[in-house]
Amino acid sequence: MREAAISIPTEVVAQPAVELEGITKRFPGVVANRDIRLMVRRGHVHAIVGENGAGKSTLMKILYGMQRPDEGVIKINGDPVAFRSPEGAITAGIGMVHQHFMLADNLTVLENVVLGSEPRKGGIAIDFRAARKKIKEISDAYGLGIEPDMLVEELGVGARQRVEILKVLFRGARILILDEPTAVLVPQEVEELFDNLRVLVGQGLTIIFISHKLDEVLSVADAITVIRRGETVAEVDPSAVTARQLAELMVGSELPSPETRDSTVTDVVALSVEGLTVRAPDGRAAVDQVAFTIHKGEVLGIAGVEGNGQAELVEAIMGMRPADGTIHLADADISSWSTLRRREGGIGYIPEDRHRHGLLLEAPLWENRILGHQTRRPNAKGPWIDRAGARGDTERIAREYDVRTPGIDVDAAALSGGNQQKLIVGREMSGDPVVLIASHPTRGVDVGAQAAIWDHLRAARADGLAVLLVSADLDELIGLSDTLKVILRGRIVADVDPSAVTPEQLGSAMTGAGEES
Amino acid sequence: MSPAAGGFLDRVSGRVKLTGWLSLAAPLLAILFAAVITAVVLLITGNAPFATFALMAEYGVQPRSLVLTLNFATTYYLAGLAVAIGFRMNLFNIGVDGQYRLAALLAAAVGGTVALPGPLLIVVVVLVGVLVGALWAGIVGLLKATRGVSEVISSIMLNAIATGVGAWLLTPALLAVPVAGSNNIGTRPIPESAHFPGFALIPGTTVKVFGFIVVAILMGIAYHVLLTRTVFGFDLRATGRSESAAVASGVNVKKMVLATMLISGAVAGMVGMPQLLGASYSYSLDFPAGLGFTGIAIALLGRNHPVGIAVGALLWSFLDNSSNILDLEGIPKEIVIIMQGTIVLSVIVAYELVHRYRMAAEQRRVSRELTGGTGGSGGAGGTATPEGAVSR
Structure with missing residues (x-):
């Protein structure tokens, strides 16, 4: 779809900056890396792509000395090395820029x-x-x-x-590892970053760029290595491959898409919010006079750079945070209701941080099924927990939502992120919710689970569920939403038509630079 | 990886379960280890370890010692339960000590002055104890819920206040009368009709087992049912495991803090009852003190599990009683305190090691069963990379 803007490899270098041969790393029960081979030329931006959980991060931790490989050889500038700690890697001229700023x-x-x-x-x-x-x-x-x-x-x-x-x-780093550097950036910032990277490699530095955003990879990389399920599956030249081909290499199968185009929006109001204001501890308005209405069968997307009040907005609607303004669930004014009452009233909640807000990690799955629904059937009968009911329904969720687990008595911590998320989605979809608050519903889950979660959201929407979707994934927002609003510094600054907007336009609106479309 | 799955403190205070043989192996190994340490201390102080242990065992299984072991354990068990209720919700009720002493004093005073038929008086005395304990602990809960005061600080301070209030109340001007045949003072004795009947359970001794042991067992069952079978118990455990997740699920944490402290205090109010209604019948200056702290150790030993706490209480009580022989043989009985301390420490270490082993084993099992089950079907999401769990 676009040709690679190849930067200037100034010299033809004989000696690769980094060579990995036969790297294998096993964790209990999982082979994170299997016989990985990788050669990175000096002065290149070398992208490593693969979906979440494919083993990219493990590989980079090995290269940066945070983990030691079980097998294999690492060569830096031709010399074999064995790092015991990141200090060793730093001495050898390797630097790591983490996804989360430190x-x-x-x-x-x-x-x-x-x-x-x-x-x-x-x-x-x-x-x-x-x-x-x-x-x-x-x-x-x-x-x-x-x-x-x-x-x-x-x-x-x-x-x-x-x-x-x-x-x-x-x-003193000459080889930089960038772990998902664009995850937190809006498109304009991504362009700036890429300009910086081109200058760096132009001066002879080497960059290893980890990402799963394929358009970006194609625009910046000089070489691409694809990792799938812990193995190197392909070495490709960015000028000879399209994003779609690359994605199929990554996933190894057909791609899912979040598109929903048949409108199911009704004119029955499910949730309406007026003048909602949430104050941060310092008195600043984290959410400022927000108003919106979601109808049955409608997905309302909230786009925005993280930290612009999305988390506070969601927690205010869930009653977890004090707020001014009014919230109506259908006809009922729920502004003064407790979190429990709002949940009982039919609001489902997929939290942004599943570990903090969505799960009891060291409790079995069936107890996690009860969480958030502990006063309702099938989990409870009056003041008593209905163990049989909860267990039976957990089995159903595991089956219907394809939660891959050997049983419902294993702890939630033992499941992969995608399976944990599927459990949460299944739980929140149970008990006939009227409104679903979905915060980053597919964050950190693999492509398979992502497609499954999208399917469930679409099906529920068709059945009349109203969804508030907060996400950082612009494709997800554009693809799933019937209506899109942009939040900036706590205010709704723009209404966007998801069927007409491009991710770039949405990105501009999110930074406040763009105009309303 | 991302936020750790339950902290070390959660494991120490037993909000994380251990299953199967491991739950037995850990404490047994810890006790063995404690015995080794004690043996070393005995050697250093010039005593023969095996002979000493044999002496203790021999004395400990005599009928009178066994009865005393059961009686002490009854009291310890209630103290352990009181602490454990708080632990299950991440609340450290250090104040059980003050709660039970104040409760026992006031309950004894009521028992000595109110004229009621026997069984009814027993019920009233116990109720007063429960009420006083709950109210005293309720102050802690209220302070935490409304002002965010750490329950550790406020309950320690309330222990000191309880000591002061108790000393003031237990004077001849208020509640105290001289105890016959001594220079001790205590509350008016509870009439004989309201003595809690004991059992002559063990032949060969005239000492009776506290009838209150039945109440203690019932409390253990109630504790288990409350925590595992009720919505309230689920909320309590959820709050203990992850307060943020509990809040998101609709639990009102402030209400839970208050309710949990009230319940913990209510159970603490019963701690003095076996002794009061089964042996001393009055609260005097020599009423047993410090049981609240023993309760903390026992709750830790028993990992807040009703059966575990029972085993811990029995063990602790056995060591206490069997050590009485040591003084007669010229061996300092404080050796037992060393042993008890080492047991608590090593049990905590052992639980931690076992916990790590179990987490890794479970993850291995899950991923093995999944990869085995799906047979490399190539579908995404098949690999189980445990999230939020300890690897390495």
Whole structure:
């Protein structure tokens, strides 16, 4: 669909920067990596793609010394190495930029960068002057545009990521591992990042880029390795492959799609919210005068960069957080109802963080079936827990929602993320919900589970369920929603027609740069 | 990986279950280990370990010792239950000690002054104890629910206050009278008609087993039913396992904190009853103190399981009673305190090791059964990479 914008491999290098041969890593019961082979040329952006759980992260942890392979050889610049810890990898010139930033907000860029490798003056004092100079040099040399004395909390997401990159360059890295660097960025920021990366490789650095966003990979990578189920399945040239071919290599089967185009929207209001305002502890409005209406059979999508009030909005609707404004469930004013009463009234809830809010990890599946539904059939009869009823219904959910588990007595922690999520979706769909609040329903689940969850959402919508969908996956939002609203700094700033919008336009609206369409 | 599946503290306080033979192996190994440590201490202090243990065992199984073991254990069991209820919800009720002492004092005072037919008076005395214990613990719950005061701090402080209030109440000006034939003072004795009848369960001794042992057993059953069979118990355990998940599921955590403290305090209010209604019949200056802290150790030993707590209470009580022989033989009986302490510590370590083993084993089992079952069908989602669990 688009040709790769190949950057400038300045020299033809004989010696690859990184070579992995026959890397195998086993965890209890799972082979995370099996006989992985990988060759990364110096001055390349080398992308490693694969779906969640394919083994990309494990492989990178091995390369960065966080885990040791059971078998196989790692060569850096031609020399075999065996890292015992990340320090060894750093010494060898490897740096890792993690998906989640590891920065202290209340420190300056300078302080964050030197943290852990402080240049000394006279053995004791930190030599801030030398550090500042070095940061300036690096920033200028690679066009990162970093101001060493800014507080990190004042920086945007893109700038924070550049600080992370600068941090590893400061430690002398010549080979950078970027783990899902675009996951937290909007499309414009992604473009900026890619420009930075091209400058870096132009100066002879090597970048290993882990992602499952194929368009991005195709636009930035010089070489691509596909990993599936822990094995390297293909080495491809980005100029000779389309995103769809790449995706099929990744998944090994037909691709799912979140598209829903036949409208099932009715004119019966299921949930309406007016003037909803949630105050953060500092008095700032995290959600500011939000209003919307969801009808039966309608999916209302909320698009926005994370941290713009989505979590607070959802928790206010669930009654987990005090809020001003009114919330109506059908005709009933539920603003003063407790979380329990709202749930009993027919609001289902797929939380954003399934470990914190959705599951009791060290409790068996059937007890997790009860969670959130502990006052209702089939889980309870009056004040008593109905064990047989709950267990039977857990069996049903496992069957209907394809939760892969040897039984309902295993702990939720023993299941993979996708299966945990399917259990939660099945649970929240049980008991005839009227409204479903779905926060990132397919985050961190594999493609198979994602397709299954989408199917369930679509089927429920066709049966008249009203869904509030909060997601960071723009394709998911555009594909599933009947109506789309954009949230920015707690306010609804735009209404978007999902059938006419592109991810790029939506991305602009999310940063406040775009205009309403 | 992502947020750990239950912290170390959860395991220590037993909110995480162990199954099968492991649940037995861990404490047995810990006791064995404690015996080894004690033996070393005995060797260092110049005593023969095996001879000492043999002495204790021989004395401990004599009929009188056995009865005393059962009687102490009855009290310990109630104290363990009171602490365990809090533990199951992540509440550390250190205040059981103050709760039971104040409860026993006031219950004894009521028992000595109110004129009622025997069985009715017993019920009233127990109810007063339960009520006082619940109210005293309720202060802790209220402070935590409304002001966010840590229950550990407030209950420790309330222990000290209970001691002070008790000392003030137990004076001749208020509730105390001289105990006949001594310079001790205590509350008016409870009339004989309201003594809780004991059982002559074990032949060869005139000492009777507390009748209250039946009540203790019933309380254990009630504890189990409440926690595992009721919605309230589910909410309580859910809150203990993950407060955030409980909130999202609709549990009102503040209400639960208050309710749990009230129940824990109510059970704590019963801790003094076996002694009061079965042996001393009055609360005097030498009424047993410190049982609340024994209860903490026993709840830990028993992993908050009703049967586990019973075993812990019996073990603790056996060691207490059988050690009485040691002084006569010139061996410091404090050796038993070392042993009890080592048991608690090593049990916690053993549970932790077993827990890790079990988690890894379960994940292995799940992924083996799944990969075996689906036979490499190539479908996505087939591999079970455990999430949020301990690997490595």
